[in-house]
Amino acid sequence: MGAEDRESLFTRWLDGHGGAVLKVARAYTLTAEDRRDLVQEILLRVWTSLPGYRGEAGLSTWSYRVALNTALDWHGKEKRRRGRQRPIIEVEDPPDPGPDGPRQAARRELVERLYAAIRRLPPADAALVLLYLDDLSYREMAEVLGISESNVGVKLNRARKALGELLKEDSHGHK
Known part of the structure; x- marks a missing residue:
């Protein structure tokens, strides 16, 4: 897969399914900071996995699998890390009153x-x-x-x- 094809495929996927990444990250994290970290990890994993995408499943199905597997891996690592380390205080982004x-x-x-x-x-x-x-x-x-x-x-x-x-x-x- 060429760099241009990869970038085009990634951009198309992100435009159509970026919201799903946020939903997955939100379900597996407790803080806004962790959520941002997990979103970045998912995006990186999708990007690095794109050359292995064979088209056997739809792009959204494949990317969901990558996102969920990344979240499960991250959740396990984070759980072990949090078991060893405790934050002094959890800080959440203030909600937008809308x-x-x-x-x-x-x-x-x-x-x-x-x-x-x-x-x-x-x-x-x-x-x-x-x-x-x-x-x-x-x-x-x-x-x-x-x-x-x-x-x-x-x-x-x-x-x-x-x-x-x-x-x-x-x-x-x-x-």
């Missing part, structure tokens, strides 16, 4: 609760939920995760139930 005020703040809170619950799922279930939230078909989810379509249905049903329980616990003030 033009809608209270309604926008309520929506942001709901999204934050959802991502917090997704982070509490086992990593494979979190990946499946992210694919579902991104409106991938069962066939596409199966391709990304390397499992059968029927297994996607079973695992997704279990993950949705677990996610519902986590959200219910969270809304009742339990963790």
Whole structure:
């Protein structure tokens, strides 16, 4: 693959699927700084993996697999690192109040609760939920995760139930 082809393919992928990278990173990180680091790691991994892209799966399916595998690898390394090192204080980027005020703040809170619950799922279930939230078909989810379509249905049903329980616990003030 030539440098121009690679750059064109990467740019096309980023234009169409950059939001998916942010969703994956958000589900596997706790802080804005970690999220930025993971996004950079995913983008780097996609870029360096592009010469190996054979076109057997769609570009979005292939890149999702790269993004999820990168996030899972990063999550494991980060978990081990955090076990050895504790930050003095976690600093999050302040939320943008937005033009809608209270309604926008309520929506942001709901999204934050959802991502917090997704982070509490086992990593494979979190990946499946992210694919579902991104409106991938069962066939596409199966391709990304390397499992059968029927297994996607079973695992997704279990993950949705677990996610519902986590959200219910969270809304009742339990963790």
